[in-house]
Amino acid sequence: MKKWKELVPGAVVLEAGSSEKFKTGSWRSFRPRWIEENCIQCLFCWLYCPDMAVKVVEGKMTGFDYDFCKGCGVCARECPGKKGQKAIVMEPEGK
Amino acid sequence: MGKIAAVTGNEAVANALRQANPDVCSLYPITPQTDIVQRFASYVSNGQVDTELINAESEHSSMSAAIGASAAGGRVVTATSSQGLALMWEMLHIASATNLPIIMPLVNRALSAPLNIHGDHSDGMGARDTGWIQLWSENAQEAYDNTVQAFRIGEHKDLRLPVMVCMDGFIISHSIERIEYLEDKQVKDFIGEFVNVNPLLDLEHPKSYGPLILTDLYMEFKRLQHEIMGRVKKVVLDVAEDFYKLSGRRYGLFESYRLEDAEIGMVVMNSAAGTSKDVVDAFRDKGIKAGLLKPRLFRPFPYTEIADALKHLKAVCVMDRADSYGGYGPMFMEISSALYQVTGNGSGVAKPKLINKIYGLGGRDYMPEQAEQVFTELDAIAKGAPVKLVKDYIGVRE
Numbered sequence: 001m002k003k004w005k006e007l008v009p010g011a012v013v014l015e016a017g018s019s020e021k022f023k024t025g026s027w028r029s030f031r032p033r034w035i036e037e038n039c040i041q042c043l044f045c046w047l048y049c050p051d052m053a054v055k056v057v058e059g060k061m062t063g064f065d066y067d068f069c070k071g072c073g074v075c076a077r078e079c080p081g082k083k084g085q086k087a088i089v090m091e092p093e094g095k
Numbered sequence: 096m097g098k099i100a101a102v103t104g105n106e107a108v109a110n111a112l113r114q115a116n117p118d119v120c121s122l123y124p125i126t127p128q129t130d131i132v133q134r135f136a137s138y139v140s141n142g143q144v145d146t147e148l149i150n151a152e153s154e155h156s157s158m159s160a161a162i163g164a165s166a167a168g169g170r171v172v173t174a175t176s177s178q179g180l181a182l183m184w185e186m187l188h189i190a191s192a193t194n195l196p197i198i199m200p201l202v203n204r205a206l207s208a209p210l211n212i213h214g215d216h217s218d219g220m221g222a223r224d225t226g227w228i229q230l231w232s233e234n235a236q237e238a239y240d241n242t243v244q245a246f247r248i249g250e251h252k253d254l255r256l257p258v259m260v261c262m263d264g265f266i267i268s269h270s271i272e273r274i275e276y277l278e279d280k281q282v283k284d285f286i287g288e289f290v291n292v293n294p295l296l297d298l299e300h301p302k303s304y305g306p307l308i309l310t311d312l313y314m315e316f317k318r319l320q321h322e323i324m325g326r327v328k329k330v331v332l333d334v335a336e337d338f339y340k341l342s343g344r345r346y347g348l349f350e351s352y353r354l355e356d357a358e359i360g361m362v363v364m365n366s367a368a369g370t371s372k373d374v375v376d377a378f379r380d381k382g383i384k385a386g387l388l389k390p391r392l393f394r395p396f397p398y399t400e401i402a403d404a405l406k407h408l409k410a411v412c413v414m415d416r417a418d419s420y421g422g423y424g425p426m427f428m429e430i431s432s433a434l435y436q437v438t439g440n441g442s443g444v445a446k447p448k449l450i451n452k453i454y455g456l457g458g459r460d461y462m463p464e465q466a467e468q469v470f471t472e473l474d475a476i477a478k479g480a481p482v483k484l485v486k487d488y489i490g491v492r493e
Contacts, residue, residue, distance in 0.1 A: 010194030
């Protein structure tokens with residue numbers, strides 16, 4: 001842990017992208033579960049996620065980054081699913 | 096030497112801001128400061144400065160805009176009074192703790208309620224603990240000189256702190272006095288080009304301002320803030336020395352007036368100090384050894400230096416143009432704290448007897464008769480009369 005003489009005055013963070021080191025997923029009480037067979041790859045979940053917790057690889061939804069997902073449920077709410085079947089459902093943590 | 100002019104305190108300060116040619120001025124008008132930003136807006140419209148003017152929708156917003164512009168990497172000024180400063184309150188802490196050298200003239204005015212537009216120090220004293228450097232000015236000349244020096248002080252590489260330059264509303268801001276301006280080029284050379292530190296607009300080096308810092312490091316950052324404030328006195332004195340070479344006008348942490356051989360003394364700030372000095376002279380003529388100390392740097396407060404200047408006195412009255420209801424006046428608390436640490440002064444007197452007078456609230460006139468009343472009381476205390484009431488009010492109808 002840094003001592004006060006080692007700090008940058010003004011609390012300016014000089015390292016770009018350092019928030020990646022501060023994992024915030026532990027706040028979550030509900031977790032989104034991805035049901036791949038119902039996914040139409042519309043990427044609404046990626047678009048609506050207020051964090052960057054939807055992992056997209058080569059243009060395709062591949063799952064969630066649970067280090068940063070706070071379980072807000074916006075993705076599940078926006079998910080159109082396939083033929084009325086949601087591709088994202090929220091489940092209580094610890095279940 | 097620059098031009099000699101008859102101007103108001105506001106016009107003098109507006110000219111100092113013009114000469115500093117800031118990158119950004121965020122503003123919201125409030126009596127009695129309005130005259131400063133109104134004049135500055137004219138300088139912008141007339142092309143006399145290269146400043147981007149931001150008309151904010153409140154003082155909270157004008158300080159927020161100043162913080163953003165300063166973090167972006169520019170030289171930034173704003174100005175306010177009274178309720179405006181009160182509305183800025185939370186942002187004042189952010190400006191100082193983020194080490195942003197914003198320069199802000201504060202035209203001192205009473206706080207509501209009752210609503211009052213006239214001069215007292217309630218606004219500035221309320222900002223005592225915001226982490227800003229505070230320079231206080233007796234007259235238009237000092238307000239101008241302090242504003243010029245404020246840029247060098249706040250922008251100093253060891254500090255990077257915001258500076259509030261205080262002068263009394265109406266008494267100084269709207270009264271016409273003789274002042275000596277420095278030439279534009281002299282001011283430009285004196286304060287130098289603005290050098291930014293960790294500017295947000297340096298896109299090659301992305302960075303974050305305003306992080307969340309909880310129990311792990313918050314206290315370390317506060318400790319660092321106090322340390323940086325501890326460097327201010329030296330910078331203020333160094334800048335004052337350079338300013339003396341430029342202008343011939345001497346400044347320090349405070350002004351001592353006939354204090355060296357005095358037995359009784361008054362501590363008084365801003366415009367009332369001028370009136371009081373006349374009364375000091377009158378008492379000297381009567382053979383009473385009166386003196387005066389006028390603080391200039393109120394934050395950080397020069398405790399040891401002021402204690403050294405006062406410790407030989409028999410009795411001191413601390414004058415406060417602001418009140419702490421249920422407490423002593425804010426200046427009294429500082430002087431009292433400073434003198435408590437004095438251990439022995441060689442003259443056989445333990446410590447000066449201290450009294451506190453609240454005066455001039457809401458712009459109530461401070462007259463020579465009030466200073467006479469104070470020095471008469473001090474003279475009696477110095478000769479052995481007991482202190483009846485530590486804190487009292489003068490110039491109020493009983």
